[in-house]
Amino acid sequence: MVHLSAADYWRRFQEKNSGLSDQFQAWSFGDSPQQADELLALVLSGKKVGTASLYQLYRWTNEPLPQVGDYSIILDGAQQPRCIIQTTKIDVVPFADVTAAHAAAEGEGDLSLDYWREVHWQFFSHESAAARYQFNEQDLVVCELFKVVPGSVALAQTD
Numbered sequence: 001m002v003h004l005s006a007a008d009y010w011r012r013f014q015e016k017n018s019g020l021s022d023q024f025q026a027w028s029f030g031d032s033p034q035q036a037d038e039l040l041a042l043v044l045s046g047k048k049v050g051t052a053s054l055y056q057l058y059r060w061t062n063e064p065l066p067q068v069g070d071y072s073i074i075l076d077g078a079q080q081p082r083c084i085i086q087t088t089k090i091d092v093v094p095f096a097d098v099t100a101a102h103a104a105a106e107g108e109g110d111l112s113l114d115y116w117r118e119v120h121w122q123f124f125s126h127e128s129a130a131a132r133y134q135f136n137e138q139d140l141v142v143c144e145l146f147k148v149v150p151g152s153v154a155l156a157q158t159d
Helices: 006-016 033-045 055-061 100-105 113-130
Strands: 025-027 050-054 071-075 081-094 140-148
Touching: 006 025, 006 071, 006 081, 033 071, 033 081, 050 055, 050 100, 050 113, 055 140, 100 113, 100 140
Parallel strands: 025 071
Antiparallel strands: 050 140, 071 081, 081 140
16 A cells, blocks of 8 residues: 555545645544554445544634534544545534434444443543543534545555
């Protein structure tokens, strides 16, 4: 596989898709290289079409909330671009109100809401603790659905 910077990867995408801005976001799923690779594999297989993030995190980092239509470069555990996703739906709901349908869309574990709540409670609690914040069930969660942009996987595999 060719190693590309996220900027070079985005330029390749722009060449094939005119009219895109020079602004892009590049990120990996999870909080470790291993988790990034595992979750990326679910995305590439089509099993993972959703993700969730802690609403407070956007405030703490001054990052804009994702919007429908946004593109994101997804990085693997080695921080190499592997595909581009496009956001198709955003719901901001309390953790306690995340739906079973969204949990299944995340493609993880046994696809159940119970599994989703267990792993995301741990994940969001860890993120919150780093900001000296106590996560609770009424904290807002950004539930995002996305699709892999056709042809974007091949961009990482060509010279």
